[in-house]
Amino acid sequence: MRKADEQGFREFAAANAASLRRTAYLFCGDWHTAEDLMQSSLMKMYMAWKRIKDLDNLIAYARKVLLRTWLDEKRRPWRRAEQRDGELPDAADLTVDPDTTSAKLWARELVHTALLQVPPRQRAVLVLRYFEDLSVAEVAVAMGCSEGTVKSQTARGLATLRTIVEKLDNSSGRVAS
Numbered sequence: 001m002r003k004a005d006e007q008g009f010r011e012f013a014a015a016n017a018a019s020l021r022r023t024a025y026l027f028c029g030d031w032h033t034a035e036d037l038m039q040s041s042l043m044k045m046y047m048a049w050k051r052i053k054d055l056d057n058l059i060a061y062a063r064k065v066l067l068r069t070w071l072d073e074k075r076r077p078w079r080r081a082e083q084r085d086g087e088l089p090d091a092a093d094l095t096v097d098p099d100t101t102s103a104k105l106w107a108r109e110l111v112h113t114a115l116l117q118v119p120p121r122q123r124a125v126l127v128l129r130y131f132e133d134l135s136v137a138e139v140a141v142a143m144g145c146s147e148g149t150v151k152s153q154t155a156r157g158l159a160t161l162r163t164i165v166e167k168l169d170n171s172s173g174r175v176a177s
Helices: 002-027 031-046 058-075 077-081 098-117 119-133 136-143 147-172
Strands: none
Touching: 002 031, 002 058, 002 119, 031 058, 031 077, 058 119, 058 136, 098 147, 119 136, 119 147, 136 147
């Protein structure tokens, strides 16, 4: 690769790695796996950089590569057998109001836990539409499907997410505020 191309890739990777990692986390629910997905996606883009460097919207292409990498990873048999139920404790932040923080963390954890139980394609649509704030057309391009499919998967995903959140909320015994 020419120095100018490599420098262009390095700039792209540095500017977008955090965003891609966050999106990967929303897909998979694990920061370590998200880091691996982001790195694999950037490696794939590096290998194809000569072909893709002149694309109009490189970040959209990067999201598509990330989505495909995640879906491929989910299909691997060893991934299905792995159990991740250990929790690491968070460090306490003494400067924040405990009541407010507790409610926010509870709601965030509830939605995140529910999101991880939504089927993969519906979860991908929800993450791209509502966390990445992409349009229906952009999600359709990223997922390689029609806009109608994105709309139906969004509706089904939201219904599934709503049902799971209600079930988790009722089982926790906590009253929503």
